[in-house]
Amino acid sequence: MLAHRVLDSINGDGAIIGECKSRALESALALCLLQRLDMYPAARERIVGYLQGLWFHDDLDPFHHALTASVLGWDAxxxxxxxxxxxxxxFEHFTSDRKRILFxxxxxxxxxLRLDLPLTERDFAAKPPHQRWVTVLMRALKVLYFAGRGEPERISDEDVSTLLATLEFDANGTWEQYLLGHLLTLLALNELPAHAAIVRRSAAGLLGHQREDGGFSFITRMEIFATATAGLGLVGAGLDPQGLYPAADFLVRHQQADGGWGYAQGVRQTDVDDTAYCVEFLRALDPFRYGAALAHAEQYMLSMQNSDGGFPTFTRGASSEVAMTAAVLNALAPSKNRYPTVFRRGxxxxxxGQHTDGTFExxxxxxxxxxxxxxxxxIQALNVGMSETDRTAAERRALSYLRLSQNENGGWGHVIGDDSDPISSAYALITLSHFDAEFTIGRGVNYLVxxxxxxxxxxxxxxxxxxxxxxxxxxxxxxxxxxxALDHVVSTHPHTL
Incomplete structure (x- = not known):
């Protein structure tokens, strides 16, 4: 039933759209912009309704509570x-300083309000190897910061031209399907009187992205990622390859010149996360039919490895990440004998990068x-070239965390102590199906069912x-x-379901 539901969601182009739901941040920014422009009162009322719903359901963390109160004119x-x-x-992360500036x-x-965060032009610099979205985001924040402090002379022509370039939309009516960046760009340009007219013209395009609930989403959709993950699940479920070729062909049509994929059509910034899932699906479906695309993608991923052995998300030289490194190694696993050094270092x-409690960032x-x-x-894919003791110790720590964090109902939450949810439980079951006893897996499967x-x-x-x-x-x-997850369980423990 689940497999057929996923298969039926593939559209005539071979894609699963993967729409993103509304959230408070973008909705508050959209309302703020339209309030300042004094435009589209009906759209504003719908946003107010969406934000009030979150407020009265007490679904807002402290940051979004304060943000929503500000835009609604309420007391926080x-x-x-x-x-x-x-x-x-x-929040301990290599982006934490940048996130403090953003929030x-x-x-x-x-x-x-003028918040107590003294910044200089250097604090907003987003030099390579940052991806394009970070550059736009930081320039928008720079304009908002210095314009708000009455120091427009510290805003450069390059800052403004970078933001204006994002208003040259692609065929999908957005810039890189990235509504957060678009909203911050419009709010920033609205602070500069010379660009008021283009902001007003661009605001009309926002209405096409307002969702049925009245809110706005982080991104419009992510059909590349959604199609690749769906395809991987459907191949594992044993569906007829003929029925999956349209999805695979869709992905190949949107492979970019560097060999990678972005998360959606019109997104020019490629990344190893989307690329890894595309590679896994295409290889599992038909490695011969898609051989050229797979070879190109492999070279893209290999080119991203940093000197520390890890892989970043977007650009070589950016901070390596454990999950992205693992994503690349899993995608390259069938070719691992050709890349022993890449695997060992990865x-x-x-x-x-493993924490003492067995988790990773x-x-x-x-x-x-x-x-x-x-x-x-x-780690399991590497069976030569490093200490068996190191591998098994890492596995033991991670498995211990998963066993301890399994809830009484058999599921898992985001972190230990959280209520169970299906997607976190699915991730855990993928792991445990390869390592653990049927009792633990069975409880997880029962929860998922x-x-x-x-x-x-x-x-x-x-x-x-x-x-x-x-x-x-x-x-x-x-x-x-x-x-x-169920594919993995069936392949390793066929009597569990």
Whole structure:
């Protein structure tokens, strides 16, 4: 039932759209912009309704609580500065300084308050190897910050031209399907009187991205990632390859010149995460039919390895990430004998990045079990060239965490102690199916089966994270990873289901 639901969601182009749900951040920014422009009152009322719904359901963390209160003109229970501190508490990541700037400037711009965060032009510099989105985001924040402080002379012509270039939309009516960057760009340019007219013209295009609930999403959709993960699950479920060629052909049509993929059509920034899932699906479906695309993608991934042995998400030279390193190694696993040094150095990087509790940095997922399943499968792929003791110790620590974090109902949450959700549980089951006893796996499978909706699909809490650590939700991914998890269980423990 689940496999057929996923298969039926493939459209005539061979894609699964993978729409992103509304969230508070973009909705508050859209409302703020339209309020300042005094335009589209009906659209504004719909946004207000969406934000009020979140407020009265108490679904807002301190940062989004303060942001929503500011844009609605309500009293918050926490100051903007306290909200930022609270939200980033415990967020230890190589992007943490940049995120403090983002959250502080956004709250300051929406509330009209000058928050205590003294910054210089250097703080907003986003030099290579940052991806294009970071460059645009930081330039928009720079304009908002210095314009808000009455120092427009510190805004460069390059800052403005970079932002204006993003308003040259592609055929999908967006810039890189990235609504957060688009909204911050419009708010920033609106601070500069010379560009008021283009902001007003561009605001009309926003209405086409307002969702049925009245809110706005982080990105419009991610059909590359959604199609690749669905395809991988469907191949594992044993569906007829003929029925999956349209999805694979869709992906090949959107492979970019460097050999990689972005998360959606029109996104020119490629990344190893989407590329790895595309490679896994294409290879599992038909490695001969898609041989040229796979060879090109392999070279793309190999070119991304950093000197520390790890792989970044977007550009070589950026900080390596454990989950992205594991993603590449899993995609390259069938070719591992050709790349022994790549695998040895990659696995060493993964093991060195493991925390004492057995977890890894969560990367683009909110769930510890995501990085764990990818990392342990990558470690398992390397059976020569390094210490067996190191490998088994890393596996033992990770498996111990998964066993301890399994809830009484058999499922797992984002982190230990969280309520269970289907997508985090699916990630855990992928791992455990290769290592653990049937009792532990059986409890997890029972939870996943119990959570299946009458339409065959799954409802789960948001799992994606972007900009990290803000969660975003692409609902179809719960179906895809539940299917992938059940594929793994059936292949390793056929009597469990």
């Amino acid at each position: 229970r926490i100051t903007p500065a306290e909200a930022v501190d609270n939200y980033l508490e415990g 502080t400037v956004v709250l300051g711009a929406v509330s009209g 696995v060493e990087f993964i093991i060195a 969560r990367s683009w997922s909110c769930a510890h079990s995501n990085a764990i399943f990818r990392s342990l499968l990558a 119990d959570q299946q909706q009458c339409n065959g699909g799954y409802l789960s809490r948001p799992d994606g994270s972007g900009p990290r650590p803000i969660a975003y939700d692409v609902p179809v991914l719960a179906d895809h990873f539940a299917l992938i």
